[in-house]
Amino acid sequence: MESNLKITTFFRLIVVLLILGGPAQASDKEKQAEKLIHDLILAAQSHLSGEDTTILERETAFHNVARKKIDFPVLASLVTGKYWTEMSDEQQQEFLHLFSDFFLKSYAPLLGGYPDHQVDLIRTRQYGIADVIVQTILIRPSQRPAKSEWRVREIEGTLRIVDISISGSSVGFSHRVGFHNHLQRKGIEGLLDLLRLRAQQVPTQ
Amino acid sequence: MSEQKNRNGIFWVVIAAFVLFFAPHYAIADEALRLYNQGYFAKAVAIWKKDAKTGLPKAQFNLSRAFLTGKGTDKDLDQALYWLEKAAKGNYPPALHNQALQYLEDQKISSALQKLEKAANQNFPASLYSLGKMHQAGLTGSENPKKAFALIRSAGELGFHKAQYNLGKMYRDGYGVKADMKQSTQWFLRAAHQGHLKAQIKMIMRYQKGVGISADPAQAYKWLLIAEERYRGFSLTKKKKLLDSLSLEERNLAAAEAQLFRPVLEK
Secondary structure, three states: OHHHHHHHHHHHHHHHHHHHHHHHHHHHHHHHHHHHHHHHHHHHHHHHOOOOOOHHHHHHHHHHHHHOOEOHHHHHHHHHOOHHHHOOHHHHHHHHHHHHHHHHHHHHHHHOOOOOOEEEEEEEEEEOOOEEEEEEEEEOOOOOOEEEEEEEEEEOOEEEEEEEEEOOEEHHHHHHHHHHHHHHHHHHHHHHHHHHHHHOOOOOO | OHHHHHHHHHHHHHHHHHHHHHHHHHHHHHHHHHHHHHOOHHHHHHHHHHHHHHOOHHHHHHHHHHHHHOOOOOOOHHHHHHHHHHHHHOOOHHHHHHHHHHHHHOOOHHHHHHHHHHHHOOOOHHHHHHHHHHHHHOOOOOOOHHHHHHHHHHHHHOOOHHHHHHHHHHHHHOOOOOOOHHHHHHHHHHHHHOOOHHHHHHHHHHHHHOOOOOOOHHHHHHHHHHHHOOOOOOOHHHHHHHHHOOOHHHHHHHHHHHHHOOOOOOO
16 A cells, blocks of 8 residues: 555656656747747848848848758758759759749748738747747738748757748648659759749749 | 921820820839838739739739739739739730740740740840740750850840859850850859859859969958858868968958858849
């Protein structure tokens, strides 16, 4: 009877330690991930709100900041799958260059920064062992609110964004499906051609 | 004599009516672009929507871009294509150009060529360049290096940085023109100043080895630091070799210049 009590107390102690010890570690990582996204929101505001340069130049300046916080090699290997290792160094570099430009043009606006856009952090949570998800909401005039989930991972001691989910769909996996069809039909150069063509689109005049 | 006077009078009345009718549209169109440049996309889109319905190709094109990118309105691919078609029918070069790229993506080469030629005939730099690349790739029937060079040169002179980078390669390889390393380096440099990454990478080697320009390791190091912001492919050995050839003062100066570098887009 007494030994049963001792065992129960021992397990209770372990549960208490887990509750106290476990989340404290996760919380640090969550805080850092939240700070990463928060800093990007602030960077968007400071780069995009000025009027001394064209909007294209301001967006490029912000994209150069955001580029360093997104792990494009991880994303590139996710969206191209087995083809990533089949690419030559030159093809990999060109893919990274074209894909990162396309990615930033498409998804960096979710971080707001424009004068009548507002971005709020909703919640942060641990996702699996390695990742943290930071949820944001973007409010803009004449448009539906856009909820995004920024998947953050520590790679070589640095936290970086490795994927974004919009309305529950992973951007990385969506592109993987699209690119995979193209890669199967046209090969690596065919995919690069597609991205080169899209990069030649003329912007708002 | 009085008939002549009457004719002059009618001429000026017509001009005045034309100006009075169209000037407000252009003023509004510029106001929309001003709002867009400030980041007030929804306000700009509201103006473009109104103007697009009156048949202004520029407004139709910009509305198409808004529907495509989701800036100022929710994304709507059907609406984007609808307004792009309208603007292209109005012979608006950016619309013709983007429509041509869409055709290229769908492998409709002759339709793409037709649109690009229409835009290039209006000296639209992006289309001059794309048309040049099509002549280079033989997509116009057969490869035509001279025609490719002439078109890309026109685009480069108009400030199109991709064309400038390609001119660097064409002068280097003697493609459609006599090889000329000085010209080659000058075109790479012009594109590099506009922020063209591959041109910046070329300038590292050009300054390091003194190809088409006097050797200047400090300038080579400066371009390496600038390019490194977006390119992770430099070997540490290459960087160290460059660093070792510089004094501390030269290193600091190059680093400061790289820090201050901002791409200057040619208008």
